Amino acid sequence: MKVLLADENRRRVQALFEVLHADPALTVFRLESGMALIEAVSLHAPDVVLVDIARPDRDALDSVRALASTSQASPIALLVDEDDPELMEAAFEAGVCSYNVLTTPLTDAKPLLRAAIALYARFRRTEEELRRAQQLLADRMALDRAKRLLMQTDRLDEAQAHRLLQRRAMREQRRLPDIARDILRAHDKDTAR
């Protein structure tokens, strides 16, 4: 069975390639950078395509099926198992999906999707931790800058500046760092004038 992997994340696609490559029943291709997904599908004629869900050119695969009557391409569709909705939810949660040539049996494609889900979920956890740490840092910096600005422009001490931000956040039902960013943006705009 021929499998095409389409993912811009080089470490993740390498990890998935190694897992699947170990299976002698599979021939695994990676999408080369710069090549459109739909071109790679017609070049390699895979039975299964495992795709990073965030890839915008995934849209083009939708049309292969709709346009199948007018082109030579085999009809290809998102793998959907009506009896196993949890599998699909897990796939979307992890950020991966599988497109299959419609003649590929579901039983052949599902283990591939499961392997990809496990791997993507692991990558997602570490990315999420990194993203959260960065977000926290950015929030704290914005808050500090906004407070310093208010202390200068409104002649407040730090506690007063903090309370002012807090009151506005409560009134507008928004997060404190977002209020801080608003204040910084408004200030930037005023000084640009």
Place this chain on the structure above:
Amino acid sequence: MSDDAARSLRIGLLQLADSAPVMVARAFGLFARHGIAAEIAVEPSWANLADKLTWGMLDAAVMFAPLAIITATGARGRAVPLHLAQPLSRGGNMIVLRGERSASFAAWARGLGRLPRIAVVHIHSTHHLILRRFLATQGVEPENGIELLVMPPVNIVEALEAGEIDGFCAGAPWGAEAIGRSLGFEIAGSRHLVPGHLEKSLFVAASWLDADPSRLARLGHALREARALCADPANHNDIAALLTAPIAEGGLGLPLGATASAFAADLQSGERLDFRPVEPVTVQDLAWQLSDMRRLGWMADDALPFALIEPAPLP
């Protein structure tokens, strides 16, 4: 399920000018004022939006009716009950061709020297239907006269610039952006082919609505107010600033000049988005899309697979 009732409404949308009512409802505090907790997810493509709606990662989406119909009926995988909760915009789609203006599509295509590669934003889009209607006015058969491609609207101007495509049909601000960069010219738009057609609506998953049906009216009021703000020229600078802010700062990262022109009230030529709140949507509003879809074999009959449940305006 109390859990579900308390959770905020997750709305998916794309980087387009007609996402404005939802963006405005959040930024101007209209959702909050009507007691709706809403989160906005900016998705990279229409397939992402439809899939997330299908598999429960989103509760609502700003979409055109053809994709909502295909999603609701399960033609993309699993059927998911949807409702059209609020119409958001009319018109705004533009067909842009590469290079210098020609008298007709045929004359332009001859000058090209190859089968024109024309992109639409999704196969099941109003843009695809409008492109086909345009080709019919030019006596061009879509099956033989062009090569049809699909790509997300946000990538379409770059693709034209890179020579990957020769033209496209897309929503604002992407047509005006291509013209502003002198990459091509507008040969037709919504206003020529289906004047005032319903373009985007907010579709909500039945599961979200069923958890607390009273939310529908509040959601409707918030969005009607947002539409009124979008339609008022006095707000256009603020809205353009909102939509052109980076995504990380709560905007949509749209190009400024082209976005402003999509809203401009005094623009005599060019395609203009219409956000004015009007009478509730009827099946008649969608009739042209339904009949075109049936003719293309996308659906068996003209029956709408979802309810039009737009709440009545406040007195």
